[in-house]
Amino acid sequence: xxxxxLADRLQxxxxxxxxxxxxxxxxxxxxxxxxxxxxxxxxxxxxVVKDFIKKVKERAVGQEVxxxxxxxxxxxxxxxxxxxxxxxxxxxxxxxxxxxxxVIMMVGLQGAGKTTTTGKLANLLRKKYNRxxxxxxxxxxxxxxxxxLETLGKQLNMPVYSEGTDANPVDIANKAMExxxxxxxDYVIIDTAGRLHVDNELMDELIQIKQNVNPDEVFLVVxxxxxxDAVNVAESFNEQLNxxxxxxxxxxxxxxxxxxxxxxAVTEKPIKFAGMGEKLDELEVFHPERMASRILG
Ligand code: GDP
Numbered sequence: 001x002x003x004x005x006l007a008d009r010l011q012x013x014x015x016x017x018x019x020x021x022x023x024x025x026x027x028x029x030x031x032x033x034x035x036x037x038x039x040x041x042x043x044x045x046x047x048v049v050k051d052f053i054k055k056v057k058e059r060a061v062g063q064e065v066x067x068x069x070x071x072x073x074x075x076x077x078x079x080x081x082x083x084x085x086x087x088x089x090x091x092x093x094x095x096x097x098x099x100x101x102x103v104i105m106m107v108g109l110q111g112a113g114k115t116t117t118t119g120k121l122a123n124l125l126r127k128k129y130n131r132x133x134x135x136x137x138x139x140x141x142x143x144x145x146x147x148x149l150e151t152l153g154k155q156l157n158m159p160v161y162s163e164g165t166d167a168n169p170v171d172i173a174n175k176a177m178e179x180x181x182x183x184x185x186d187y188v189i190i191d192t193a194g195r196l197h198v199d200n201e202l203m204d205e206l207i208q209i210k211q212n213v214n215p216d217e218v219f220l221v222v223x224x225x226x227x228x229d230a231v232n233v234a235e236s237f238n239e240q241l242n243x244x245x246x247x248x249x250x251x252x253x254x255x256x257x258x259x260x261x262x263x264x265a266v267t268e269k270p271i272k273f274a275g276m277g278e279k280l281d282e283l284e285v286f287h288p289e290r291m292a293s294r295i296l297g
Pocket of ligand 1: 109112115194250253276
C-alpha cells in the first residue's frame with residue numbers, strides 16, 4: 001500500500017507528543033523537523049513541504065494549542081487538519097450537466113491508467129449513481145487501446161463508441177455525443193490518446209477535443225508510482241487544458257505517496273478518485289480526511 005513508510009514515520013513522531021500535558025516551542029520545533037523529513041523522504045514536493053510546515057508551526061504554537069487541556073492531542077489535530085487541507089479539504093463531487101449527457105474527458109500520459117480508469121469510472125457511475133455511460137474510444141493511435149476499451153465495454157455490458165483508427169478524434173467525440181443523446185445515455189466518457197511524454201501535438205489535439213465537446217469534467221489520470229514526475233505532468237496538463245480534477249492510479253502499489261500529497265497544492269485541482277488495483281471495481285472516491293486519518297493512524 002501507498003504511504004506505508006510515511007505513515008510509520010509520522011505515527012512515531014506524533015506518538016512522542018501525544019500525551020504531553022504541556023507543549024513547548026521546542027517540542028513543536030522537534031516534531032515539525034521530523035514531520036518535514038518524513039514528508040521529504042516520501043517524495044513530497046519541497047515547496048509544498050515548506051508551506052505545510054510553516055502552517056503547522058504557526059498553529060501549533062498558537063493559542064488553540066497552548067490553552068488547550070490536552071495540548072499534545074491538539075497538536076496532532078492540527079497536523080491532521082493541515083494534512084487534510086493539503087490533500088484537498090472536502091471530498092469533491094463529480095459534475096452533472098444541466099442537460100444530459102454529462103461529458104468527461106480523460107487525459108494523461110500513456111500507461112498512466114486512462115483506459116482502465118475510463119472503465120472503472122463508468123462502472124462506479126452506474127453502481128453508485130445508477131447512471132448510463134457511453135465509453136468513447138478517441139485514442140486512434142493505438143489500436144490496442146481501442147480493443148482494450150471494447151473489451152471493457154463487453155465486460156461491463158456497456159456501449160462503446162468507436163470508429164477504429166482512421167477517424168479523427170474530434171469527429172469521434174462529436175458523433176459520440178449525438179449517439180448518447182439519441183440513446184438517452186447520461187454520461188459520455190472520452191478516452192483520449194496519451195504519449196510517453198507531454199508533447200505539443202498531443203496537447204493541441206486534446207485542446208481541440210475540449211473546445212468541441214465542452215466537457216463538464218477534464219480528469220487527468222496520473223500514475224502515482226512516478227513520483228515527482230507526476231507533479232510535473234499534472235502542472236503541464238493543467239496549464240494547457242485547465243483540468244477539473246485528478247485521478248491517482250496505482251495507489252495499491254508501494255508508492256511513497258509524495259505525488260498524492262503534492263498535486264493538489266501545486267495545481268489547486270482536487271484529487272477526485274484513487275485507483276486501488278487493476279480490477280474494474282478498484283476505483284475509490286478520494287476522501288482527503290480519511291486518507292489523512294489512515295496516514296496518521
Ligand atoms: P493508458 O495507457 O493510460 O490507457 O493505461 P492503461 O489503462 O492501459 O493502464 C496501464 C496499466 O496500468 C495496465 O496494466 C492497468 O491494468 C494498470 N493499472 C491501471 N490502474 C491501476 C491501478 O489503480 N492499480 C494497479 N495496480 N494497476 C493499474
